[in-house]
Amino acid sequence: MTPASQIKPRPVRWMWQDRVPAGALTLLPGREGIGKSLALVWLTAQLTRGMLPGIHHGHPRPVIYAASEDSWAHTVVPRLMAAGADLHMVYRADVRTERITNDQRVSGVEPLTLPRDNTELTEEIKGTGVAMLALDPLMSVIGSAIDTHRDRELRTALDPLTQLADDTGAAVVGLSHFNKAASSDPLNLITGSRAFSAVARAVVAVARDPDADDGSCVMSQAKNNLGRLDLPHLRYVVREATVRTDEGETRVGRLVFLGESARGVDDVLGDTASGEDRTERDEAAEWLRAYLTDPAVGGEAPATEIYKAAGRDGIAQRTLQRARSRVGVRTTPPAPGRPSVWSIDPTKGDTQ
Known part of the structure; x- marks a missing residue:
């Protein structure tokens, strides 16, 4: 038994301010082909240049990047170059092995496997001063004997991984895919066991906005156990970039942020949800518009008061949050x- 008085409290430290905590597991889920890997490359580039808002701003830090689905020579390195990463500070994670076969020592290289390689990986992160362990995708580094659809089994890999993050102070950011279900909640769409979203302290989801003329995608904070959830949605596009190599030019995608977005991932996913879900969101939008335009309210109100008033009228907080973009609500962050x-x-949403 350890009394709480013997546990030293610590503040939350953010690798990416308010979005990705240091020393914890963050998921970056979305459907295929919308730039999830490019988002991870963008984070890597920003960290290695000391440009990412957060605790490492102004101080370039190394990144360990584990990629199993893309070629390093043809895809990963050219993408890092296009994003402006310092290649000297990005490390590929390989596991060197030695076996005795027919009385002969045989050396080899295997991909990173968790939790088998956690101890050695922890030592490398501490020794190199790594700020982020990037797993592209997370599913690929989990031992093949673990059934990722069984909660208890999956936790045998995820719990040690979160302990690694806590012990090293590095952010662990893993990509994951959406399944093919129809839901407006990104957490319900993450492929595999519910343990993925339960164990992660933060989830930054992405989705393509079918209503955007420029083919852009949106990025939203779908979960944030250690900080604010009402963060601005971000909008980005994937643009082609030309990279020069010793053997000629090659073309890759490069993620470019356009700024904040009135629509979030849950809005995009909600467009394909059931009619009942859409009706609830529409009703919540009408309620919110009426509430904020009421002369007694004066056009603005604390979020806590809005949640309480909506709750009295039977409107869930999550539904109200999804309805904000339809009304064109602007939020200011909390302060002490x-x-x-x-x-x-008035410049956003459908204010009629």
Whole structure:
């Protein structure tokens, strides 16, 4: 038994300010072909150049990048170059093995496998000062004997991984895929056991916006156990970039952020949800518009008061959050002694 008085409290440290915590597991899920790997490459480039807002801003830090689905020579390195990463600070994770076969020592190289390689990986992260362990995708580094659809089995890999993050202070960011179910909740769409989203402290989801003329995608904070959930949605596009190699030019994708987005991932996913879900969201949007435009409210109100008022009328907090973009709500972050404030932004949403 350890009394709480003997446990030293620590503040949350953010690798990417308010979005990706250091020393914890973060998931980056989405459907295939919308730039998830490019988002991870972008994070890698920003970290190695000291440009990412957060605790490492102004201090370039190394990254260990484990990629199993793409060729390093043809895809990963050219993408890193296009994103402006410092290649000297990005490390590929390989596991060197030695076996005795027919009385002869045979050496080889195997891909990273967790939790088998956790001890050695922890030592490398500490010794190199790595800020992020990038797993592209997370599923590929989990031992093949583990059934990733069984909660208890999967936790035998995820729990040691979160312990690795806590012990080293490095952020562990793993890519994951959406399944083919129809839901407006990104957490319900993550392929595999529910343990993936349960163990992760943060989930940053991405989705392509079919209503966007420029083919852009949106990025939203779908889970944030250690910080704010009402963060601005971000919008990005994937543009072609030409990279020069010793053998000629090659073309790869490069992620470019366009700024904040009125629509979030749950809005995009909600467009394919059931009619009942859409009706609930529409009703919540109408309620929110009426509430904020009420002269007694004056156009803005603390989020906590809005949640309470909506709850009295039977509107769930999650539904209200999904309805914000339809109304064109602008949010201001909370500050010491002051909650987040919602107000109607006339330049966004359908304010009628």
